Amino acid sequence: MAGHSKFKNIMHRKGAQDKKRSAMFSKLSREITVAAKMGTPDPDMNPRLRAAVLAAKAQSMPKDNIQRAIDKSSAGEGDNYEELRYEGFGPGGVSLIVEALTDNRNRTATNVRTIFSKNGGNLGASGSVSHGFDRLGLITYPVSAGSADKVLEAAIEAGAEDVESGEEIHEIWTAQEDLHEVEKSLEKLLGEPESSKLAWRPHNQVGVGEDEAASLLKLIDALDDDDDVQTVWGNYDVPDEVMERLSA
Structure with a gap:
């Protein structure tokens, strides 16, 4: 239950949150x-x-935005969204999983396919990529939550499967069905996590050079810009110094 964190290279947003x-x-x-x-509309x-x-x-x-979004569900407002998953390949043979929420399946499928084709990728059939990933629970804590040893000890006690501590975050991996229970146990030991979600963890990482990385990150950013796309996961490993240059 150890290892250097590569999660920041798995789900890349390149500052899109701020912009x-x-x-x-x-x-x-x-x-x-x-x-x-x-x-239920109760997060607990x-x-x-x-x-x-x-x-x-x-x-x-x-907080007001969060509460309004919850209230929409109680009032029966808003569109009915369908969860979709697309699988494909990016530059350098990288595998990508795209998760979407949409009220128009045809629109989303057309947009995702077009983004792949315009940015050096290929959209694959269902199952063409996901067999190379595990569907797991992922709980993250900032480094301020404690040392790697402290977090590891807490994770073992809570029933987690694996821990990766990096320079910025601690990533705690769980079985898919254990995510909620492990999170509740960890909260008693470490406080509220930064995030808790179901994630796609690749079996193996694919090293990507600078030229291919530039094209790959352009593809991922284009997917992320689509209104229906919620998350993009991949098995790429871009060296930190390359990521910093391309994100500048």
């Missing part, structure tokens, strides 16, 4: 409303809603 805050809040609100509609009783609220808080989304 496109309004669009990001819209996506967060959509996830909150969908999560609340699927269960609805693990998916709790995860959505944590994600919104992590991006400094105002």
Whole structure:
């Protein structure tokens, strides 16, 4: 249960949160409303809603916005969204999983396919990529939560499967079905996490050079800019110094 964190290279947003805050809040609100509609509007009783609220808080989304999104579900307002997953390949043979929430399946499929084709990628069939990933629970804490040894000890006690501590965050991995229980146990030991969600963890990382990385990150940013796309996961590993140059 150790190792250097590569998660920041798995889900890349390249500062999009700061530059496109309004669009990001819209996506967060959509996830909150969908999560609340699927269960109870109480985050303490609805693990998916709790995860959505944590994600919104992590991006400094105002409390009023969060509550409005929850209230929409109770009032039966808003569109009915469908969860979709797309799988494809990016530059350098990188595997990508795209998760979307949409009220128009045809529009989203066309947009995602076009983005892949215009940015050096290829959209694959269902299952063409996901077999190389595990669907797991992921709980993250900032480094201020404690030392790597402290977090590791807490994770073992809480029933987690793996821990990776990096320079910025601690990543605690759990079985998919154990996410909520492990999170509750960790909160007693370490406080409220920064995020708690279901994630796609690749079996192997694909090293990407600077030229391919530039094209790959352009593809990921284009996908992330689509209103219906919620999350983009991948198995790429871009060296830190390359990532810093390309993100400048």
